Amino acid sequence: MKNPYYPIDTVVEDIITETPTIKTFVLKPAKPIPFRAGQFMQLTVPGEGEAPFTPSSSPSVKERMEITVLRTGKVTDSLHEFKPGAKVGLRGPFGKGYPLEKLEGKEVLIVGGGVGLAPLRSLIYALLENPAKYKRVSIKYGARLPDELCFRRQYEEWSKVAPNVDFTNTIDVEAPGWTGRVGLVTTLLDDLDVNIDQSIALSCGPEIMLKFVTLKLLEVGYKPIQIYLSMNRKMSCGMGKCGRCNVGHYYLCVDGPDMNYDKIKHVPNVFG
Ligand SMILES: Cc1cc2nc3c(=O)[nH]c(=O)nc-3n(C[C@H](O)[C@H](O)[C@H](O)COP(=O)(O)OP(=O)(O)OC[C@H]3O[C@@H](n4cnc5c(N)ncnc54)[C@H](O)[C@@H]3O)c2cc1C
Ligand code: FES
Incomplete structure (x- = not known):
């Protein structure tokens, strides 16, 4: 059985500068990764770590996936220094996606x-x-x-x-x-x-x-x-195992990340 913690080898084919702090990365995974709009991926930057991103591309495009990343810390700083041809890992997709x-x-x-x-x-x-x-x-x-x-x-x-x-x-x-x-x-x-x-x-x-x-x-x-x-909060496993992402009794990585407000409106500090 496929190990869900094992990332798929992926090449950064192209990089589009969107704003001074946001870049879009055009990714070509070794095999297509079907996803629904709103599902997210865990992206590994070798030597730096893993971070969650929701693809910004069309779910109908199967061979490539785009993620659009704001530079904000360790993993994203390192990604922003990448050149086309760089290698990353992808695991997922996780979550339910938009309804x-x-x-x-x-x-x-x-x-x-x-x-x-x-x-x-x-x-x-x-x-x-x-x-x-x-x-x-x-x-x-x-x-x-x-x-x-x-x-x-x-x-x-x-x-x-x-x-x-x-x-x-x-x-x-x-x-x-x-x-x-x-x-x-x-x-x-x-x-x-x-x-x-x-x-x-x-x-x-x-x-x-x-x-x-x-x-x-x-x-x-x-x-x-x-x-x-x-609800794009910090996540780790992406699979409802580590408990890093709970809001009330929901795990955002499994039940979200897009949550119906009716379900979470009573949770204290729901907006962080
Ligand atoms: C389901 C999901 C989807 C996401 N999709 C996107 C996306 O499409 N594009 C994008 O740019 N980002 C997205 N994010 C946020 C992205 O995952 C974080 O910006 C990233 O993990 C930061 O990693 P880092 O190592 O660069 O920063 P770190 O060094 O870990 O942190 C740097 C700073 O960023 C803050 N930070 C870290 N994670 C988050 C977060 N989730 N939300 C707000 N602040 C955070 C930290 O508190 C810290 O102040 C998504 C997050 C989740 C959970
Ligand atoms: S990220 Fe581990 S339980 Fe949600």
Whole structure:
């Protein structure tokens, strides 16, 4: 039987600089690793360690996988120094992934912050492959500064996929040359024009952002059961064995990382 702790040899084929602190790594594993949007991988950097990342690429692309990584510490610093041809290991996928079946026929609201758009991009690819299945796909995204907006090259393309798909972004504070919206990502929810009764909202970003997005969604009329949050906390085994990732009685690596807010709303300090 395959040892789930043993990583698959993987080559970094290409590296795309997204922002001064975020890079996308195009990975070619020795054998294809099928995954569902929202499932995550454990990536090993030899000599440095292992860290969890959710693929940012389309689940339909089988031979290659992309992960988009914010530079923040030991493993990610080392990854950011990599050149094409470098070797890493991948194990997974882990977790349940986004509840795609529950989104069919709904007005899907996607709210991302910073590098949180990376896991959501995999969901966006999955939804935009067949936009007619959803009543609406509305993507809201915020970053601190224009330079920190991830995947800028794709926004126009996403907006044009179908009449029921829209994309809006904002930056936190005024910046020279920026003519778009200014304000935290929650301000994009002030003038929300989705039909809330028929909507499901999914959000990924820093914990503080998840907290204020959730409060805003509740304020505008979403029920906890209509909200999914990517709880991308520290993880280790990825398989419900080590107990590093529990929230209440849930193990995020097995039951998440995308959790229905209704299930976790009573957990003390749910937002860290
Ligand atoms: C399921 C899951 C999916 C993820 N997907 C992505 C992704 O697509 N792109 C991406 O850039 N990152 C993602 N992360 C976060 C990523 O795993 C961490 O940034 C990474 O583990 C940091 O490792 P490091 O060795 O570079 O930093 P370390 O040296 O371990 O830590 C450096 C700093 O980062 C903080 N940190 C470490 N892990 C996390 C975390 N999970 N969340 C917030 N802060 C953390 C530490 O507290 C410390 O302050 C994901 C995390 C999880 C659990
Ligand atoms: S990461 Fe080990 S139990 Fe979840």
